Every structure is written in structure tokens, then in C-alpha cells.
Amino acid sequence: MVGVRQPRHPDLGEITLMEVMGALSDPIRVGLVRVLADGRERGWSELRAPVAKSTLSHHLRVLRDAGITRTRQEGTRCYVQLRRRDLDARLPGLLNAVFLAADSDNLGAQVSLAEDPSTT
Amino acid sequence: MVGVRQPRHPDLGEITLMEVMGALSDPIRVGLVRVLADGRERGWSELRAPVAKSTLSHHLRVLRDAGITRTRQEGTRCYVQLRRRDLDARLPGLLNAVFLAADSDNLGAQVSLAEDPSTT
DNA sequence: TACGTTGTTCGATATTTGACGAACATCGAA
DNA sequence: TTCGATGTTCGTCAAATATCGAACAACGTA
Numbered sequence: 001m002v003g004v005r006q007p008r009h010p011d012l013g014e015i016t017l018m019e020v021m022g023a024l025s026d027p028i029r030v031g032l033v034r035v036l037a038d039g040r041e042r043g044w045s046e047l048r049a050p051v052a053k054s055t056l057s058h059h060l061r062v063l064r065d066a067g068i069t070r071t072r073q074e075g076t077r078c079y080v081q082l083r084r085r086d087l088d089a090r091l092p093g094l095l096n097a098v099f100l101a102a103d104s105d106n107l108g109a110q111v112s113l114a115e116d117p118s119t120t
Numbered sequence: 121m122v123g124v125r126q127p128r129h130p131d132l133g134e135i136t137l138m139e140v141m142g143a144l145s146d147p148i149r150v151g152l153v154r155v156l157a158d159g160r161e162r163g164w165s166e167l168r169a170p171v172a173k174s175t176l177s178h179h180l181r182v183l184r185d186a187g188i189t190r191t192r193q194e195g196t197r198c199y200v201q202l203r204r205r206d207l208d209a210r211l212p213g214l215l216n217a218v219f220l221a222a223d224s225d226n227l228g229a230q231v232s233l234a235e236d237p238s239t240t
Numbered sequence: 241t242a243c244g245t246t247g248t249t250c251g252a253t254a255t256t257t258g259a260c261g262a263a264c265a266t267c268g269a270a
Numbered sequence: 271t272t273c274g275a276t277g278t279t280c281g282t283c284a285a286a287t288a289t290c291g292a293a294c295a296a297c298g299t300a
Contacts, residue, residue: 093217
């Protein structure tokens with residue numbers, strides 16, 4: 001990515017419940033995960049959250065470090081994707097439960113996707 | 121209870137995903153919840169955790185405030201119980217997922233019950 | 241090669257959190 | 271009523287977190 005190369009992605013066995021729970025105890029991050037819920041890869045710049053870009057970068061890092069998302073760099077741009085398969089394998093049912101509760105309370109609604117992907 | 125009366129217990133509708141996730145992102149607290157997993161009420165003094173009693177009190181308060189446990193006072197003693205029904209109603213599947221993951225990793229194993237309940 | 245874009249990293253804060261021991265409050269018992 | 275037991279609360283610290291703006295680094299492009 002831009003700045004530093006090769007963000008660390010913990011592999012399946014390194015994903016821990018404690019870290020995932022901690023990562024998902026912040027509304028911005030839950031919002032980000034919800035936005036990625038459909039499994040599609042999203043561009044960093046599509047993500048809309050009411051925080052400074054350095055803060056958004058921080059949150060995305062927490063998610064990545066916890067093994068919740070995967071970041072891919074392509075040229076100058078980054079793309080983020082939910083590691084749903086890995087999470088479901090390692091922590092069965094957790095993501096579903098979080099989505100269920102978050103959806104019903106519209107938690108993390110402050111986060112959204114840019115309507116127009118070109119709004120990069 | 122001892123010290124101050126009537127600990128606050130959020131009712132069903134006040135339980136939030138964010139607070140529960142935060143409460144369950146600490147190994148001691150996950151350990152406590154695991155110890156209460158069978159639904160039986162336990163005496164405060166039965167709980168064994170590698171922290172000072174003021175710290176244990178703190179953790180039990182975090183769990184109580186999040187709506188995860190219910191505390192009852194009887195004379196000089198306190199009894200704690202998991203609010204499983206409420207949690208399952210408000211956050212379906214979450215507790216199960218946490219138990220599943222915590223059990224398989226033996227998370228929070230530092231917490232246990234006194235072998236002899238009289239070890240009060 | 242000089243720029244502009246895109247995220248990341250670096251301080252700097254302010255807040256929250258975990259932990260401890262000591263003081264305290266409440267209840268039951270001597 | 272004087273103790274002893276049982277938790278809670280308080281004051282204090284250290285460590286972790288959330289945020290921000292500014293400086294940076296890596297790419298693509300003019």
C-alpha cells in the first residue's frame with residue numbers, strides 16, 4: 001500500500017477471539033464491517049466515516065490485525081475485503097450474531113459507501 | 121450488596137452490542153462468564169481469579185453494567201448469575217459463538233470456581 | 241524528472257481501562 | 271454494641287485507545 005508495503009495479515013490460526021471482540025467493540029469498526037458484509041472488495045476511498053483519514057487508517061489496521069479484513073494494494077490504491085470464510089472457520093457464528101444485532105440496531109450507521117465509486 | 125445497595129441492572133432493551141462486545145474482550149471477564157455458563161448462580165466468594173478483589177469487583181461490575189450478569193445480595197454475600205435468556209433474546213447467537221470459541225481455545229482459564237463452596 | 245494522489249506513520253492529546261491497596265459501608269454474630 | 275466478614279468505592283498509576291494534523295513514502299503520470 002501507500003507508505004509501507006505488505007501489511008501483516010494474521011493467518012487463520014492466529015486469529016483470536018479476544019482480539020476480534022476488541023476490534024468489534026467500536027461502532028466505527030462495526031460500521032466498516034457491515035459495509036463489507038456482502039463480501040465484495042471495496043476501495044479504501046469508497047469508505048465514508050466521520051473521522052480523519054489517519055483515524056480511518058487506524059481503524060482499518062485494527063480490523064486487519066485482528067484478522068477481520070484483508071487489504072490488498074494495487075498501484076496507489078488499496079482494497080479491503082471481509083475475511084468471512086476465515087472468521088467463520090475460526091469463530092463460528094460470531095460474525096452472524098454481530099451482523100444480526102448490528103443490523104437490528106442499525107449500529108455503525110455513521111459509516112457508508114460513497115454512492116459513486118468514482119467519488120474516489 | 122456490601123458497600124452500596126441496589127446495583128443497576130440494565131433491562132433487556134438497554135443491553136447494547138457495543139457494550140457487550142467490550143465487556144467480552146477481556147480474558148478475565150470471559151473466564152467469569154464461562155464459569156457461569158451452566159446458568160447456576162454462584163457466590164462471589166466462589167470465584168477464583170488472579171486479580172485483587174477490588175479488580176474482581178470491577179470486572180463483575182463491567183459485566184453487570186453490560187447486562188451480562190445479574191447480581192443478587194443476600195445478607196453480607198453476593199451471588200452472580202449469567203443473564204443468558206436476556207442475552208439470547210437481545211443478541212441471538214452471540215453468547216453461543218463466544219462460548220464455542222472460548223472453549224476451544226480454553227480462553228479465560230485463569231478463572232475458576234473454588235472446589236469447595238465453603239472455601240468462601 | 242517533478243507532481244499529484246493515496247494511504248500510512250508520527251507525534252501529541254485526551255479518554256478509557258486494568259490493576260492495586262486502603263478506606264469504607266453493611267450485615268450478622270459474639 | 272463491638273467485631274469480623276464481605277464487597278464496593280476511592281485515589282493513584284500505567285498502559286492502551288481514539289483522534290487529529292502534519293510529515294512521509296510509494297506510484298502513476300505529465
